[in-house]
Amino acid sequence: MANYLLRRVILGLAVLVVAMLLLFLLIYAVPGDPATIALGPRASEAQKAFFREQMGLDDPLPVQALTFLWNLMHGDFGTDILSQRPVADLVFAALPKTILLAVVGVLWAAVIGVPLGIWAAMRPNTWTDWVIGIISTSVVALPAFLTAIYALILFAVQLSWFPAIGAGEPGNYGDQAHHLVLPAFAIGVAWVGYIARLVRVAMLETLAQPHVRTYRSFGVSDLRIALRFVLPIAVVPVISVLGVGMGNLLSGAVLVEVVFSRPGLGSMAYDAVISRNFPVLLGSVVVTTALYVVANFIADAAIAYLDPRLAEKG
Known part of the structure; x- marks a missing residue:
């Protein structure tokens, strides 16, 4: 390994x-x-x-x-041509906001998507499976920026449940969490469908294996089999897709940050493009690319831990 x-x-x-x-x-x-x-x-x-x-x-x-x-x-990202400040200071000040947005978006999607996938796999070809499949496929087709715009109009402008712009008052974690709800929702909606479909397919394939039939013959309940023996194998393709899809996730975060005027790498890169501020744009893109590489490495390490056979093949 x-x-x-x-x-x-x-x-x-x-x-x-x-x-x-x-x-x-x-x-x-x-x-x-x-x-x-x-x-x-x-x-x-x-x-x-x-x-x-x-x-x-x-x-x-x-x-x-x-x-x-x-x-x-040597850790030198250059100098901002407008403010003459080190680009590294600007980038690493914005980096935690983008990471937080992406992580929260994926986490809430996994919390909903994994149980939906398990539920559909335990009841294949039933009306429950069909409903989950239709909903999952529908949300996958929603672009993050479009979801962000409609969420902004509905929940922030018309219903006034959530703030429309910004990241919240510094130091006020409750206000920051309130500002985070809609952007994280916009990023995670499509991933709910991805995760649910992947978990369903992987679980159905694993449930058909001989060792699962052996567990059933010994009277082990289907729920215990699913959670204890099948799910750890079924989440492997989910982790793999999340690692490879980190580019799409970060690009979605860029657009969502722009829609909600939320500070982060995305809005910083957008402003840098508009102002032709090349050092800041380079710094933002380089750090985003590094995040993608790190996310893939973490995904590979997690997959190798869950299924050591893949590490031997790779």
Whole structure:
């Protein structure tokens, strides 16, 4: 298992380096002059040239990319061209808000989706199974930003049950939790369907195995079989999908943060795109990519723990 995890770490680092280089090239291909944005349209050409020299923007693009990677390895994400603050300070101040939003969204989806999948698997081809299947398939098709908009209109504007924008008053955890409900709901709705369908399929496949029939022959109840012996195997594909789907989850968090004007990596990246603030955009995207790699590693480690046979094959 140690060799398996080591290979995953090396693969994750390689993915991170390649992704950062590609993102760097794509971001700097976007039209817009950072010097003009930072200094304003009335700045002279001499002032703009000095700014580009100070920021290293006049170097060839490969040199800028290598310099960016070198600085990144030393914890230097660059400097915000608008506020002149270190990008690392801005990014890591916003990071916990985005992680909290994504984790809460997935957790509540798992709390609902796993029992629904178990329930459907224990009653296959019944009206209960059909209803759960229809609901699960329907919510999977809902984009996070669309759910966020309708949730905002219904629950915040019309019913006034929840706040419409912001992340709550700092230090007031009750107010922050109140502000978190709608964004987390918008992110987790689609995952309820994914998780329920995956758990159902995996459990039905596992329930048909010979060892399950052996448990039944000894008089073990179906509920105990499902929870004790089948569910740990059935959640393996769920963990795998959550790890691979972390990119979709984070992209959903970006859009949801913009809809609810919620501070985080998503709204920071959006503002950076609008203002052509390339260092902040790079820092946000790099950290988001790193989160994706870390989430995949955690998913691989959890899968290897639950089913060591997969670690031997991988």
